[in-house]
Amino acid sequence: MTYVFQFGIVFDQFDRMLVGAWLTVQLAFLALALGLAVAIVCAYLRTTGPKPVRWLVMAYVEAIRNTPLLVQLYVIFFALPGLGLRLDANGAALAALVINFGAYATEIVRAGVQSIPVGQIEAGRALRLTRLQIYLLVVLFPAVKAVYPALASQFVLLMLGSSVVSAISANELTAISNTLQSTTFRAFEVYIIATLMYLAIAVAFRGFFAGLYWLVFVRGRGR
């Protein structure tokens, strides 16, 4: 068994793969920002909201965490147009990733929020902080610090999971790789390059998050 690697054909199309990788990064970061906002609001409602709202948030989290991302994607892309909401491929991909990441992050942030001892919140009240100040400064900030590694891991999973949006014709890295593979027939070469690109993005993200942690929680602690 010998296989002759021919990377030349793939490198000719390298800029297309870079465009795909860039869309992957964009999708991941937008989904991170919006998903985190969803998670913070949901975690707040889940822990302090009235009972029906808590149940609603719980239903959302459980529904998303117990169904495949691909199915959620198909529902948004293929089923919602029937209800009058038409998102293009990239829009549907982003919506699915936000909803998906939001549910996982809600659980992670909720765990952090519930780990904050009651005494700390009482201390905030004693200082006459407003409800919002208490939630943001006394609860959320240390909570996010506590669950930071879990959030960062979940984010890398989100970035890697974004590969399934190729199924609805969003042109991210996996979609471009699939197309190149089926037109150049160089499956090994294309996917080896794609794998290395994903690896590089994941490693860069981990580095970014380590730096962010230091910036926000370590360096900022003295103030």
Next chain:
Amino acid sequence: MSRATRYLAAAAAAIFGLALATGQADAQTLDRILKEKKIRITAQVDSAPFGILDKDNKPTGSEIETARQIAKDLGVELELVQVTGPQRIPALLSDRADLAISSLSITTDRAKTVWFSNPHGALSIVIGAGKNVNISGPADLAGKKIGMTRATLEEQEVPKIAPPGTNIVYFDEHAATQQALLTGQVDAIGAAAFLITDLAKRAPAMGITSKFTVRTAFYGIAVKPGNMDLLQWVNTWVFVNKHNGVLAKIYETHTGVKLVDLPSM
């Protein structure tokens, strides 16, 4: 067909080399078939409507029906040799089958490893869209979103005729491509003609039709190189059944579209 073709060509060449080394192909295959009263024909049952399994798990489809008709006209028993797409040619070269009748498109690459009969069927790639989409030729594709499935004949052929400004998007499966058309996520799709006919039946309200034909690929019956006598008989059979309408009837029954005029090689 594309990637498979090259892979096949390589695999087939290797096996063919082996076959040559172990012994010359039987020059009197037709005699042997008639004497043994049995012909072995490939059956690919994962490519509807050419070959599929029916409710009772029995092979059916236009190519299977063609195989049955050939056995009947030879007056011999039919043995179906089940194959997958990539095994169609190796099954011939390794003498597991006498004929390959599995929608094998006639290409010059494949002709290096097997001998083809005159075409007995055709597969047209068309652009299909709903009634309110205005497309009558390649030029109208500009500015429209056209969906198609990866690793198919349409993926190779449609970009060649699409004018600049055509937005071609790719899906991984036929089901997703068709769903994209039904839900309006794309304006039109490139697909085999029979798929468009089938889709039109499932969504009558949209008035889906084939807007124009992009390319027609012809497929033929293949024999192992050297089986001159068998190939000659098969060509005669194709000629006769083309003119008496049997081929067209089999094709239309199973695919739901009209068989185009079949040229001869």
